[in-house]
Amino acid sequence: MIKKLVRFSKDLEKFYVGMHKSAIFKENSEIDDFFMIITFSELYGIENPYSLYTLEMLPALMPRFHRWHQKVGLKHSFFENFPCSCCC
Amino acid sequence: MNAVWLMLIGFAAFAFGWFVYSRFYASKVLELDDKFVTPAHEFRDEVDFVPANKFVLWGHHFTAVAGAAPIVGPAIAVQWGWLPAFLWVVIGTIAFAGIHDMSALWASVRNEGKSIGTICTRFVGSKVGQLFMVVIFLVLLMVNGAFGVIIAKESVEQATTIIPAWGAVAIALIMGQCIYKLKLPLIPVTIVAVIALYALVPLGVAVPVSLPDSLFGLSQNAQWVIILYIYAGIASILPVWALLQPRDYVNGIQLFVGLILLYASILIVSPNIAAPTFIPAVTDTPGGWHIIVPVLFITVACGAISGFHGIVSSGTTSKQVDKMKDVRFVGYLGAMGEGSLSLATIIACVAGLSLVNADLNVASWAELYKGGVASFVKGGGAIIYEGLGIPKEASATLLSLMVILFAATTMDAGIRLQRYIIQEWGDIYNISFLRGKGIATIVAVATSFAISINGVSDGKVAIWPLFGATNQLLASLTLMVVGVILLRSRKFSGSLVALVPMSFILIMSFWGALIKLGDYFRAENYLLTVLNAIVIVVTLLVVLSALKVIGEILAKKKAEA
Numbered sequence: 001m002i003k004k005l006v007r008f009s010k011d012l013e014k015f016y017v018g019m020h021k022s023a024i025f026k027e028n029s030e031i032d033d034f035f036m037i038i039t040f041s042e043l044y045g046i047e048n049p050y051s052l053y054t055l056e057m058l059p060a061l062m063p064r065f066h067r068w069h070q071k072v073g074l075k076h077s078f079f080e081n082f083p084c085s086c087c088c
Numbered sequence: 089m090n091a092v093w094l095m096l097i098g099f100a101a102f103a104f105g106w107f108v109y110s111r112f113y114a115s116k117v118l119e120l121d122d123k124f125v126t127p128a129h130e131f132r133d134e135v136d137f138v139p140a141n142k143f144v145l146w147g148h149h150f151t152a153v154a155g156a157a158p159i160v161g162p163a164i165a166v167q168w169g170w171l172p173a174f175l176w177v178v179i180g181t182i183a184f185a186g187i188h189d190m191s192a193l194w195a196s197v198r199n200e201g202k203s204i205g206t207i208c209t210r211f212v213g214s215k216v217g218q219l220f221m222v223v224i225f226l227v228l229l230m231v232n233g234a235f236g237v238i239i240a241k242e243s244v245e246q247a248t249t250i251i252p253a254w255g256a257v258a259i260a261l262i263m264g265q266c267i268y269k270l271k272l273p274l275i276p277v278t279i280v281a282v283i284a285l286y287a288l289v290p291l292g293v294a295v296p297v298s299l300p301d302s303l304f305g306l307s308q309n310a311q312w313v314i315i316l317y318i319y320a321g322i323a324s325i326l327p328v329w330a331l332l333q334p335r336d337y338v339n340g341i342q343l344f345v346g347l348i349l350l351y352a353s354i355l356i357v358s359p360n361i362a363a364p365t366f367i368p369a370v371t372d373t374p375g376g377w378h379i380i381v382p383v384l385f386i387t388v389a390c391g392a393i394s395g396f397h398g399i400v401s402s403g404t405t406s407k408q409v410d411k412m413k414d415v416r417f418v419g420y421l422g423a424m425g426e427g428s429l430s431l432a433t434i435i436a437c438v439a440g441l442s443l444v445n446a447d448l449n450v451a452s453w454a455e456l457y458k459g460g461v462a463s464f465v466k467g468g469g470a471i472i473y474e475g476l477g478i479p480k481e482a483s484a485t486l487l488s489l490m491v492i493l494f495a496a497t498t499m500d501a502g503i504r505l506q507r508y509i510i511q512e513w514g515d516i517y518n519i520s521f522l523r524g525k526g527i528a529t530i531v532a533v534a535t536s537f538a539i540s541i542n543g544v545s546d547g548k549v550a551i552w553p554l555f556g557a558t559n560q561l562l563a564s565l566t567l568m569v570v571g572v573i574l575l576r577s578r579k580f581s582g583s584l585v586a587l588v589p590m591s592f593i594l595i596m597s598f599w600g601a602l603i604k605l606g607d608y609f610r611a612e613n614y615l616l617t618v619l620n621a622i623v624i625v626v627t628l629l630v631v632l633s634a635l636k637v638i639g640e641i642l643a644k645k646k647a648e649a
Contacts, residue, residue: 013274014144016267016337019152019404023328025135 062086091439092358094170095351098178098431102424105182113187114416117574117582118194124412127201131407137201139410146418149405150425151340153189153397155231156238156461156495157390158430161556163437164459165387168380169366170438176384177434180392181427184589188563190419191570191586192398196406197415198573204402208569208630211576216633219626223562225509226623227395230555232320232502232532233539235495237551238461240312240540242495245462246488247296248481252288253492256338257319259284263334281338282345289489293481313540316499321533324503325525332500339493343429346490350432350468353475359435362442363457364450385593386556386600391430393593395562397423433464436487440467443474461491506532542615550613554620557601561627564594568634575641598627 017024042048066086069077077084114120128139140148165173192204199207205224209217243250263281266272299311306314323331369379390396401419409415441457442448444466448456457463469484478486507528514522521527539551567590574583601624608617 009273009275011141011144012278014140015147015340016274016333018138018140018144018408019148019336020328020333021138022136022404024333027327027329 089361090358091354091361091435094174094361094435094439095354095431098174098428101178101182102427105186106420106424109182110186110190110416110420113585114190114413114420117579117585118191118415120194120412120415122411122413124198126197126409126412127406128408128410131201136404137407140408142410142414142417145405145408145410145414146421146425147340148408149400149418149422151336151343152400152404152501153390153394153422154343154426154429154494155390155396155498156235156491157394157396157559158426159433159464159491159494160238160461160552161387161389161391162430162433163461163464164552165384165391166363166434166437166463167367167370167454167457167459168384169453170361170363170434171365172380172384173388173434174431176388177391177427177430180388181423181430184393184563184593185397185423185427186420187585187589188393188567189397189401189423190416192401192566193406193409193415193419195570195573196402197409197412201407202402204398204566204569207402207573208565211569211572212630212634212637216630219630220565221509222626223395223558223565223623223630224399225506226619226626227399227555227559227562228502228506228509229535229539230551230558230619231396232499232506232536233542234551234555235499235502236313236316236320236536236540237309239316239492239495239499240309242461242465242488242492243312244298244308246465246485247298248292248485249488249492250297251292251295252285252485252489253292253496255288255292256285256335256489256493257331260331260335260338263338264330267334268329278337278341281334282341285338285342286486289482289485292485293479310541313537316496317533317537317540320499320503320536321529323500324507324532325529332497332504335500336497339497342490342493346486347429347432349472349476349478349486350436351428353472354432354435354439356475357443357471359439359443359471359474361439362448362450363438363453367454370454382596382599382603383553385596386553386560388430389552389556389559390426391433392427393560393563393589394426395559395564395566397426398563398566432468436468436471437463438467440469440471443467443470461488465491503529503532503536506536538615539619542613550616553600553604554608554616554623557597557604558623560593560597561601561623564590564597565627565630565634568594568631572634572637572641575638578645580645594631598624601627 038048038050038054048054062085065077066084069084076087126139128137131137132139162173162177165176195207196202196204199210202210205217205220208220243253259281263277266277267274299308301308303311326332367380385392401422405418405422409418437457441463445456465484465488468487469480472478472483472486473480476483507525510522510528510531511525514520514528522531542550567586571583571587571590574586601620605617605620605624608614608620
């Protein structure tokens with residue numbers, strides 16, 4: 001019974017995801033591309049044209065940053081000048 | 089006659105189609121063999137090409153092809169009596185739609201999951217393939233144009249549907265957030281969403297919403313059309329996970345629930361048929377038609393055969409087929425699903441309506457039957473009320489909601505697909521401003537809106553016969569491509585299974601399009617006249633090219649003999 005339920009749940013998930021998988025993948029990759037441009041431009045010393053907007057995005061990005069540093073095994077942010085707001 | 093007989097005969101015929109006819113076609117002509125490696129395995133990328141469980145894939149295919157058309161078409165077509173509509177839906181589903189959908193899916197699976205337009209380019213010629221794309225664009229344009237008017241009309245006539253119909257948008261938006269942002273499991277979210285959707289039905293009945301009779305000189309219908317296109321424009325540029333995906337999913341579940349409720353109620357109530365068997369000509373009809381041939385065939389539209397199914401079959405479904413033998417299950421049964429929806433509509437109109445209107449009988453039918461979605465909603469609502477005891481208003485709202493949600497999800501997806509084609513044209517023909525998402529969306533919305541608002545002026549779905557004709561012309565062109573492929577594979581007698589229905593539907597829809605050309609011109613509706621003329625010319629070009637290829641193949645065969 002439980003096995004059947006699990007299978008049904010998996011099939012239902014396939015039904016949910018299937019039709020729009022490619023569009024979601026495309027949108028995700030566009031966001032990733034955008035992120036790459038921003039990251040690499042700063043890495044190579046090119047001024048980030050979106051820095052002002054990145055600053056505005058900080059509140060939204062903070063929880064993700066917190067999840068990330070915990071996931072990689074760091075109790076606190078390892079940037080001295082950039083503490084994690086969730087741990088302070 | 090009792091409507092249950094209609095249902096049983098219909099199901100028996102569908103069973104014959106599934107167990108005998110499709111099996112013969114699949115094994116003897118298409119030679120479906122599981123040893124063939126499908127594109128889902130060959131090009132597996134976990135995005136577009138993924139082998140899927142055949143039941144899941146069937147669910148996808150069925151919900152993607154089911155729109156408002158299998159309801160609207162038969163609801164108008166029963167004006168000629170129940171027999172012609174019933175026969176065309178049943179025979180059309182078994183020998184036309186099932187074969188068309190299965191063949192389109194097969195052709196695409198055999199050709200690396202390519203679209204039917206590309207396959208046409210490969211087997212008939214590259215210029216013909218480009219013309220094929222024009223027909224596909226026109227079908228999408230007409231789908232959006234026609235459905236815009238249908239939703240607007242339904243919103244005015246069934247004010248109780250407004251809250252649940254727009255509530256469904258809110259539910260889908262919340263569902264998208266729950267699944268992708270809050271990472272909640274799917275099953276509980278589904279249960280809550282479906283309960284919320286049905287809970288909105290009694291709320292809608294209690295609080296009907298209607299717009300002012302006239303605003304800046306615009307009728308209620310025109311106001312709804314404007315609101316709908318603003319919504320469709322926004323919906324088509326939102327991320328798919330935010331609205332379109334959960335909306336399609338909830339709608340799919342609602343479709344299965346609606347069909348089960350309707351058929352269960354028909355069995356319990358077993359209503360008598362109020363319509364006459366056959367009326368050869370009608371004097372006052374919604375489309376302004378008088379004769380049964382060829383108009384019946386283009387009026388029923390997707391209820392029997394639809395070119396739109398070929399776009400879906402070769403667009404997304406073919407890339408997910410796990411085994412070659414699944415082609416019969418998914419393609420043929422997908423068409424059967426749509427046929428069963430049409431059959432339910434016919435029963436709701438010819439039998440259910442007599443439960444509401446005591447005067448509706450064989451004698452008064454031609455005078456009292458008005459046709460259109462409203463008949464399905466009232467008739468079906470009455471059957472559900474008698475059968476399951478769901479209050480009349482609520483059951484009518486439930487069915488009206490089914491129509492609106494179908495039409496709306498198809499419209500959302502249609503505008504998005506239209507946008508993709510416009511962007512693609514921008515790439516092919518190097519027109520830079522068409523490549524942008526914003527401009528392409530505006531062009532898609534504006535062209536469809538122009539057609540919808542054109543239909544609103546005379547209070548009818550003016551585009552409907554043209555949509556039916558173009559959609560079926562596309563279906564016949566798809567069958568023609570399949571015929572060419574079979575002839576090239578030297579299956580001369582087997583190709584008749586595709587070429588005979590192709591010839592019939594091509595003649596009927598072409599004839600219908602010609603009659604309608606004169607009608608639009610006389611009515612001084614120049615927009616639809618031009619569109620109709622384009623459809624006729626493009627079809628002629630594609631048919632002539634295909635006939636040339638067929639002629640060459642047959643001449644070669646003769647020379648060899």
